[in-house]
Every structure is written in C-alpha cells, then in structure tokens.
Amino acid sequence: MTSPSDNREIRPLRAADAPRITGLLAELGYPSELAAVTRRLAVILRSDTQRVLVATPGDGSRLDGYVSVERRPALPHQEETLEITGLVVDATARRSGVGRALVEAAERWAVRQGLRTIVVRSNVVRAESHPFYEGVGYRRKSTSHTYRKEI
Numbered sequence: 001m002t003s004p005s006d007n008r009e010i011r012p013l014r015a016a017d018a019p020r021i022t023g024l025l026a027e028l029g030y031p032s033e034l035a036a037v038t039r040r041l042a043v044i045l046r047s048d049t050q051r052v053l054v055a056t057p058g059d060g061s062r063l064d065g066y067v068s069v070e071r072r073p074a075l076p077h078q079e080e081t082l083e084i085t086g087l088v089v090d091a092t093a094r095r096s097g098v099g100r101a102l103v104e105a106a107e108r109w110a111v112r113q114g115l116r117t118i119v120v121r122s123n124v125v126r127a128e129s130h131p132f133y134e135g136v137g138y139r140r141k142s143t144s145h146t147y148r149k150e151i
Contacts, residue, residue, distance in 0.1 A: 007058030008098070010105040013066065015045060017054060020063040024088040044068070053105050055089075055098045065089035067102035071113065082110040084120040087129075103136050 013021070018038040025032050044050045049071040055064045068086040084106060089098045110118055120138060122129045134140075 008064070008101060009056050009058055009060070010053055010101055011056065013041065013045065013052035013054055015041060017041075017063060021052075021054075021066060024063065024066060024090060027091060028086075028088045050085075051106075051109055052086075053102060053109070055093075055102055063090070064093035064096075065098045065102055067106045069106045069109065069118075071115065072119070079117060080115060081117045081119050082106070082113065082115045084118065087120075099132060100136055 015038070018041050019034060021041065022032055022034050022037045025037065041052070044052055050069065052066055052068045054066045056062065057064065065088055066086065067084060070083050070085050072081045072083050074080055084103070087099060087102060089102075107118060110116075118138075119141075120133055122133060130140075
C-alpha cells in the first residue's frame with residue numbers, strides 16, 4: 001500500500017531485506033550478524049502468527065523502517081492480542097510519519113486477523129518513544145520488570 005502524500009509504500013518483509021534490517025537493528029542498539037538476522041527472518045517469513053512490515057519510498061531504494069508484530073494467544077480469561085515486538089525508523093526518516101504509517105499498517109493487519117487489542121512494550125530508557133505511542137492512541141497500562149535467564 002502506498003501513501004499518496006509522500007509516495008511511501010508499506011509492504012511485507014522480503015528475504016532480500018535482511019541486510020537493511022540488520023542496519024536498522026544496529027541503529028536501535030542491537031548489532032547483529034547478517035547471517036543470524038537472515039535465519040531469524042526466514043522463520044518469521046514462514047510464520048502464520050508473525051509479520052514484519054517495512055516502509056520504503058515509492059522507488060524502493062531503501063528501507064526507512066519496520067514494524068514487527070506477533071499474535072499472542074491467551075488463556076480463556078483474556079482475549080488474544082497482537083503485540084508490536086519491534087518498531088524502528090531510520091534516523092534520516094524520523095518525524096516524517098514513517099512510524100505512524102507502520103503502526104497503522106500493523107493495526108490494519110490486526111483487524112484482518114480478527115484482533116481487537118494491540119499491545120506494545122517500550123523500555124523505560126527509550127523515553128522518546130513514549131510520547132510517540134501516546135500520540136498514536138496507545139495508553140500506558142502498567143510498568144513491569146523483565147527478568148531473563150539463560151538456560
């Protein structure tokens with residue numbers, strides 16, 4: 001889908017996008033090896049529950065950003081949700097509407113999947129992202145700690 005005002009296209013991820021996704025991950029502070037990103041993207045491309053959408057200028061010359069989403073099934077007392085698991089906009093494209101366009105595209109995908117609720121988690125150290133999410137209609141529900149154990 002193309003946005004007429006700026007000729008931007010939001011499209012599904014392609015395997016050939018791996019090098020540019022690797023660069024965007026590094027911008028976010030997650031430097032990764034291209035081979036590892038390529039492997040992870042191959043799994044996502046085969047998934048029925050995960051999607052990655054990318055923003056490109058109309059000519060497709062670069063990736064200005066991506067949003068990754070995942071369906072999250074829940075126990076019977078909760079409804080299934082869609083979670084935004086990643087949103088990155090290239091530094092040169094920030095504040096141009098790319099992030100908003102990607103979130104809106106993710107929301108449209110959720111509706112097509114029959115989902116009514118979207119969740120996004122934003123690390124407290126990413127203070128610049130908090131007003132963005134609030135500006136596109138998301139409200140802070142809670143704060144939490146994340147624990148991790150390598151096994």
